[in-house]
Amino acid sequence: MQLQPHLNQLHKSTKSETLLASWMNHVQSSRTKAVKDEAESDLVALREATDRELIELQMNTQRQINSLTERHENDIVRLTQDHKEEVRRLEQLNLDKVQYAETAFENLMGETETQNGLIFKNLAVSIYLRRFLVEDGYDRFFNDLTLTSIDETATVRCDPSILREVISIQEHAILRFEKVKNKLEDAKMLYYEALLDLAFYEAEMSRFGILNVDATQRINENLVAFEQNLLFWLNEANTKHQSGYRVSFFA
Structure with missing residues (x-):
């Protein structure tokens, strides 16, 4: 009889523990679900926040990329423009150097031609003076332009072949001057002087009754060219006299 109460008490205790364990399990399950729900909610919130931050980061990154791209494009445009300007400057510099060299070369060649022409012109004069008696010379030529035929009483002062040589040399000098007469004033001056000399030599040839083909016409043309x-x-000098501008007398 004493064992029964003890068994009853043990049964009650076991039932109570079972109920407690069941309740604890229920509480634990509820807590786990709450934690899980909260964790899922936090995960969703974190995902949304992460997405927002990612979008914002992408936008910021794109803005920075656009800014850098624009700045670099501006730098590229500026550098390209600077490069083009430098290329143009160097090209112009080289062009100026080439033009300067060409001008210097042309001037040198012009001076060389002028000097060569002067050599032939002086050679013609020298031969004429050495082989000719020139006591009347140009004075006779200008004072009596009608004297273009043989004067039987005149002393033959030069072999016609010598005059032909002088005329040939003079013509060569004229060709030299003519090449550069539009580039150098000295060449122009010598060109017209050479024409005048040639007219004189050919007029002298007429004293022997010997004239080159069309010599009379050439004499006239050369004199007219020099005179014009x-x-x-002279007219230019008279017009510009008041300005003090120095004018060359050989065009």
Whole structure:
């Protein structure tokens, strides 16, 4: 009889523990679900926040990329423009150097041609003076332009072949001057002087009754060319006299 109460008490205790364990399990399950729900909610919130931050980061990154791209494009445009300007400057510098060299070369060649022409011109004069008696010379030529035929009483002062040589040399000098007469004033001056000399030599040839083909016409043309050039610059000098501008007398 004493064992029964003890068994009853043990049964009650076991039932109570079972109920307690069941309740604890229920509480634990509820807590786990709550934690799980909260964790899922936090995960969703974290994902949304992460997405927002990612979008914002992408936008910021794109803005920075756009800014850098624009700045670099501006730098590229500026550098390209600077490069083009430098290329143009160097090209112009080289062009100026080439033009300067060409001008210097042309001037040198012009001076060389002028000097060569002067050599032939002086050679013609030298031969004429050495082989000719020139006591009347140009004075006779200008004072009596009608004296273009043989004067039987005149002393033959030069072999016609010598005059032909002088005329040939003079013509060569004229060709030299003519090449550069539009580039150098000295060449122009010598060109017209050489024409005048040639007219004189050919007029002298007429004293022997020997004239080159069309010599009379050439004498006239050479004299007219010299006269026209001289008159032109005399008029220019008279027009510009008040300005103090120095005018060359050989165009």
